[in-house]
Amino acid sequence: MKLKYALITGASRGIGKAIAVKLAKELKYNILLNYNSNDAAAEETKSQIEAEGVACNIIKCDVSNSEKTQIVLKEWEENNPEAVVEVLVNNAGITKDGLFVFMKQQDWTQVLNTSLSGFYNFTQPVLKKMLLQRYGRVINIVSLSGLKGNAGQVNYSAAKGGIIAATKALAQEVGKRNVTVNAVAPGYIKSDMTANFDEKELKKHVPLNRFGEAEEVAELVCFLASKKASYITGEVININGGLYS
Incomplete structure (x- = not known):
């Protein structure tokens, strides 16, 4: 019998961690x-996951490094021939904010x-x-930045906008x-x-008058990862307190 896994990138802290635990x-x-x-955050998250009675394997790499991601994924597959990944959550992301006219090439790239x-490297x-x-x-x-754009985040908006388009096409x-x-989103x-x-x-700009919690995002992801969401695909679902609907 195959062991079913969910793979979450950028999952040692924040939203990624909340999704993994959920x-x-x-x-x-x-x-x-x-x-x-x-490393410390990853190990702490691993302990929380294992406390739920499931296994947690760690793969350390920069998701943008194609060669490294291929190596770590292949090693994991070879060491876990009975495992199958049913869910992939592409969560890893970084910001390097600044006005576009002053943006360094490195920050864009x-x-x-x-x-x-x-x-691409994981999916x-x-x-x-x-x-x-x-x-x-x-x-x-x-x-939200990938949907409406955000001043000072042209690079981040472009990156997330690209993933939105890729989501619709791949579906x-x-x-x-x-x-x-x-x-x-x-x-x-x-x-x-x-x-x-x-x-x-x-x-003040959010109709619900507060910031959201990582666990609330995790609840939505958990639903989409379940069989309850079998007829939903190619969608971009906002979770923003009504800020941009």
Whole structure:
């Protein structure tokens, strides 16, 4: 019998961590946890996941590094021949904010590579197995910025906008094989990425008058990863307190 796994990129902290723990708790998936640099946070998240009675394997790599991602995924597959990835959550992303006219080439490239190349590097190899097993869930964590644009985030908006377009196109390619592809677009969510935001001022623009919690995003992802969402694909679902609907 195959051991069913959910793979989450950028999952040592924040939204990624909340998603990994939720999928372990609610859907009882074993977790394949990707992270890039924070060893202590990854180990802490691993412990929380294992406390839910499932296995948690860690794969450390920069998602934008094609060669490295191929190596770690192949090693994991060879060491876990009985495992099958049913759910992939592309969550890894970074910001390098600044006005476009002053933006350094490196800041443009790093942000796009993390989101877009990261999406390619993980989704393509995992998707091939999903198509063979005729079942899978690909869930891409995008952003309000990718839908409406955000001043000072031209690179991040472009990266997330690209993933939104890829979500819609890929859903059309793989639907006949019972693989769904959807995106979740959070607004202001309490996390490391929004730690320096002026929450008191910004929440005035949110109809629900607050920032969201990572666990609330995880609830939505958990639904999309479940069999309850079998007839939903190619969608971008906002979770932003009504800020942009």
